[in-house]
Amino acid sequence: MKKFALIGAAGYIAPRHMKAIKDTGNKLSAAYDKFDSVGVMDAHFPDADFFVEFERFDRHIEKLKRTSNQIDYVSICSPNYLHDSHIRFGLRVGADVICEKPLVLNPWNIDALKEVENEYGKKVYNILQLRLHPSIIALKKKIEEGPKDKIYDIDLAYITSRGHWYYTSWKGDETKSGGIATNIGVHFYDMLTWIFGGIKENVVHLNTHDRAAGYFQLERARVRWFLSINVESLPDHVKAKGGKTYRSLTMEGEEIEFSDGFTELHTHSYQHILDGNGFGLEEARNSIQIVHDIRHSSPIGLKGEFHPLANGELAKHPFTIV
Structure with a gap:
């Protein structure tokens, strides 16, 4: 079972990612969104830790990194302009990253992310369902x-x-x-x-x-x-x-x-x-x-x-x- 963290839990597309994590037999360990309207989590992962401050979410993921519960994947459903930064976060904490489209806003961002991938030895995946x-x-x-x-x-x-x-x-x-x-x-x-x-x-x-x-x-x-x-x-x-x-x-x-x-394409994408x-x-x-x-x-x-x-x-x- 793989352990996931989710950024952008209150967003429109986030429930499809939660469902995909659940339907593929994996676990959402932690989620972050600055908005707290995330009752949808009860239908999928009521035991997942939730944060409305990125700094506390960051600290929590760093703590997990040093335990047997280290995050394997960070899923990103945040606003488009934040994808680049949140992808870098996921790679830095030692996770592979699954990001909603558009992956980034500019083509040169892809070149920079390839360098970060190589630095941390992890992969970035885009949802192209x-x-x-x-x-x-x-x-x-x-x-x-x-x-x-x-x-x-x-x-x-x-x-x-x-x-x-x-x-x-x-x-x-x-x-x-x-x-x-x-x-x-x-x-x-x-x-x-x-x-x-x-x-x-x-x-x-x-x-x-x-x-x-x-x-x-x-x-x-x-x-x-x-x-x-x-x-x-x-x-x-x-x-x-x-x-x-x-x-x-x-x-x-x-x-x-x-x-x-x-409706099932996100689950297929995760699998x-x-x-x-x-x-x-x-x-x-x-x-x-x-x-x-x-x-x-x-x-x-x-x-x-x-x-x-x-x-x-x-x-x-x-x-x-x-």
């Missing part, structure tokens, strides 16, 4: 077995409605979250480059506080993409049914269904790591470079190969933050 989704694995196999010279036409759209709270939280601060493309798009970009190869051209059409759109020329695909957290950008047929989320991936006009099967596999620092590099470039690009507006949803009704109105 779409690589473990059966539909995505099947798509990758289809492309690999298809014509080697074919360039595929891909449309990707992901709309996940968020309320006003989002803009007040760290997620609404681009310096902390990396913006929309980083916060909700990074794992899709990883999935696309994993299947269709490296990026040759990266065009940004829109990049605002609540939506982003662009075009990728990959080695084996032309990709139009659109991301949004604004409910008004949902397609009419989704709004008519009261839906709040829309996810679509089409290839050559044919829908690739991958909406189901997400993948515990089995001696897992996606390390280099596997994260492509997607981190892409989101960095999007963040530092000047949007060209709605011209060229833009996603149709980028030109929806919402695009006709000024961008405002309440």
